[in-house]
Amino acid sequence: MSKEITDREFISLTPAKVAKRSKSIPTICVIGPTGSGKTTLIYSILNHRLVGIIQVGIGEKKQTTIIPTNFICDERIEMENQVALKISRKKFAAKDVHYNVMQKLADLYNDKDIDNDEWADNLDEEFIEDVFEPSDKAYHLKELVPEINLDNMRAVLLPLLEAADKSEPSFSDRVTEKKKMYPKSSKKPMTEIRRMVFEDIIENLGDESPIWREYYKWLNAIGNLVEESLVKVLGENPNEDKIYEFDLGECGVDAEGARVLQQLFNPYKPYSLIIEEMTLISRPRKELIELNSEDYPLRFCLKDTMGLNQLDDGEAYIKEALDVALSTIPDSIMLLLNLEERDKTLSESCEAIEKKLREASKLDVPVRILLTKADRIIESKINANKEAVSIQLTDYESHILPAIEEVENLSKRYYELFPEQKVDWLSLRYHEEKIDPIQLSLKKLGSEQIHRFTPEGLYNSVYSAIEDTQKRILPKGIKYPVFVSVIDENAPAIGFSINEELLQTEVGDIQNKLVLDKALVNGYQITDSTRIHGRSVVCYYNNLRQGRGYTTRAKVYGNFSINMKGMLLNLLRQYLPEFMTMYNEKAIKTVTDNIGLADLEKIIKVMDVDGSLSEDALKDVNPALVESQKDRDNQVLHYVFKNYFTSGDKYYLVIDKVAKNLSYSNKWVSDQIDEIYQRPISYDETIRIMQKRFLEIFETKEFSELIVKEIEKAMTEIVNKMFVVI
Structure with missing residues (x-):
């Protein structure tokens, strides 16, 4: 590569200019069930200034933002404190909230311990909180509960309950008829049948009904509250073309940019109902930049699709997550799997996963499988073989290599299951060497496996994925992407x-x-x-x-x-x-x-x-x-x-x-x-x-x-x- 191109590589860009060039940046979609280490991996790659601000909700509840996010990193952004943000809006998802309102109203109507003259008293803060915090975590509206006027809510919801009570045929007759529709062998719960009947009655009111119109007016007012909350955070209602640039300051969250990002990435905020997707642009972590020996700048986009599905762990999640990831048509996919939960997540669904991987191959989208949490298997093995009540460093030295061999043998099973994909295993649990018995024992034994338990091992694995993704895009025989200048930075080069x-x-x-x-x-x-x-x-x-x-x-x-x-x-x-x-x-x-x-x-x-x-x-x-x-x-x-x-x-x-x-x-x-x-x-x-x-x-x-x-x-x-x- 010519000296001219090498020098031009280091021309600095603002985060906003990187945002305008984002369509030319390779994309890796990162997926993995709860506990697989997906969030840990993503936050290990972003620059440290950013992580301390957006890492909200990590911990006991393992809840991260449910808004799909693109994390774009480009080393041409020189300042770690400088970031840019793009927000893709959507209309308030009223029908998502409506479904939960109907479920809770039906339960209230069907509660045998509550008479109709007690309905109003039970349309209270607890009722609205149940509606605003659904069990499937599809959205979070709890913080808006104090702003809901209970008298207004009752004036809107009570007529719906009364409509069910006055329906013709009667509610009980409708339940009897609905139950007859199920075969005798069906064990459909009566609670579910009564919910269905209630929803049928409300649906049949029709959009011309004053009761229905007032209810929907109230529902959309909730959307207005979410809009107002977002405007308070950003100072305006964002549009598709707006690129926000922030300086994160030196430390803490006192800077305006830090405050905005902390709000938007708070998983318990309501913004998923009006935000389709966020794109956050920053400089990558310095350890990744130091690995880059290529003659082009390190630049990549990590796509986190967690907001697109809220499924439980297991085979259903893996199939669904791969389907969602493929639907975004990324340049590659990184699938994280927890080795501890191997039987739950893979054993019973290998055929279905293979089908999805074949689809990925048709699209020429490589899938890199990263097996995580190897440290837990190793520590469990060592704990089972310890010589005293407390684990000694000598226990690690005696049993660490057989434990690692066990992990290797376990990993080989996945190498064989998915021979067309790249499969690797890591710890994703990192301690300083002097307090980590795994690293200390491996270092003493001179084992090369030590890299799997250090951040450098993670960075090398991720960097390899980024490098492979970029090079796969290029025509055969071409080693580097081409540096070009454009007349209009908002338009493609070709x-x-x-x-x-x-x-x-x-x-x-x-x-x-x-x-x-x-x-x-x-x-x-x-x-x-x-x-x-x-x-x-x-x-x-x-x-x-x-x-x-x-x-x-x-x-x-x-x-x-x-x-x-x-x-x-x-x-x-x-x-x-x-x-x-x-x-x-x-x-x-x-x-x-x-x-x-x-x-x-x-x-x-x-x-x-x-x-x-x-x-x-x-x-x-x-x-x-x-x-x-x-x-x-x-x-x-x-x-x-x-x-x-x-x-x-x-x-x-x-x-x-x-x-x-x-x-x-x-x-x-x-x-x-x-x-x-x-x-x-x-x-x-x-x-x-x-x-x-x-x-x-x-x-x-x-x-x-x-x-x-x-x-x-x-x-x-x-x-x-x-x-x-x-």
Whole structure:
């Protein structure tokens, strides 16, 4: 690498400038069940000034923020005290709260020890706290309880209880009928059946009912309180383009930036109901920077998706977490597994996990498996073999190597289960050497295994993952990303443009299938006239936002199985040609308007080492079309990327990104779906109108244009991770 590029590597950037370049930074999605050490790993990588501020809620309850967060680190940020923050907003998730209100109201109505004249007294602080702190930790509203006017709440909720009491047929008759719907072999609890009946009555009030409208007005007022709380923290209502820059100060949380971050990362704050995602930009921990021997700056994004699911530990979590991680389409995944809980988390679900890992391989997303908590197994082994009541250092010296061999043998099982993935094991419990008997004994015995119990072992493992992630993005034979300057730092260095007219037939076929194929349309419409249960709608909507499908298994409610992204993915792969066909039809154009001639030539030089691609690119090209150096370089770079996309396995990755955006993530689509989901209407009506809106969207000219735009966007995102924008 030239001296020029090496020097330019150290040009410093502010955190805000890194934020604007974030789409070119490799992303690693970190997942792992409670107790696996995921939070420990993430906080061991961020710079120490930041960790002391955002490490809220760690400890006895092991509760971290439920807002998905991107931690972007770039060593070109020189000051450890400087950070930037981006907040992606969403509309208040009223229906998530509504579901819990209905559950608690139903329990109050069905409580045999409470008469209807006592309902008002029981709509108290305890009731609202139960509603605001759901057992599944889906959100946290407890801090808002003091702001809830109990008289107003009673005025809104009492009419709902009275509506159930005055319903025709009567509540008890409805319960009898509902119970008959279940087979005699079913052991459905009566409490659950009575809850269902209560919800049915309230849902049937309809959005025109004054009772329902007043209730929803009260519900949205809770959202207003959350909004006001966020505004107090930030001083304003954030928008998508806003980048906040903070100085964390010298110590403590007295600085304004430290105060803001501590509030936002407090797991017991209510912001998950209005914040979709946060991105925090900072300098990485110095120990990681010191490991970097490459001729490009250390830069990476750790994606923490914990906020996307709140499942318990075990095989269900692992499958779900991998599914969620893959839906974010990262550049790689790091899966942490606690060796102590191996049987619970893996043994019974290896086949399902293998299926997910095969999906990752189709997307070319490597999964690195990190086995943690090895120290606990070792200490348990030594404790079982101690010679006296108290453990002596000699006990460690006598039994540490056999204990480590046991961990090695245990780890080999996972090496064999997942031969295509990188598997390693670490402690993630770190003490200073002089007070750590494991390190002391291994040092005395001269064992190389000591690195697994030191921070350096963790840093080496993480650095290796970061390095591998960056290099996998590059074309074969290319060792380093290319340094480039851009004219507009808000725009990508290289872009792609697709001629929509040349893909008109293919796009038209997709639209016709989505709109006219009765079997396909019925697959994503709700054709069952039976009412859909509220929980099914909430789960479907949350999965839809992630790019995942949802299948119901209700007994007495309507059922559906819809995967919007999966449906679109199949159609795109069926009707859109491979890259070679699109390139041969000259449908794809490479756009280099955002870089200068010198950087254009630099990219070509790095990506076409022997000049063969440049020679092939200019064969049989009309000289009149490439008279200037810029024209010739554009032609060469176009050919270079044509070779990149057609010779590699990037087609599936591009189409997967396109399908996810078309199914929800594109703002034009999500705005329309969100508007329906937020309406004060029943869950059943919500999902039916949402799915009808998809049909209406698919019919439009805008959607056909969107297909092409999303292909351009996906190709652009992939290519720009080959560059370091300076």
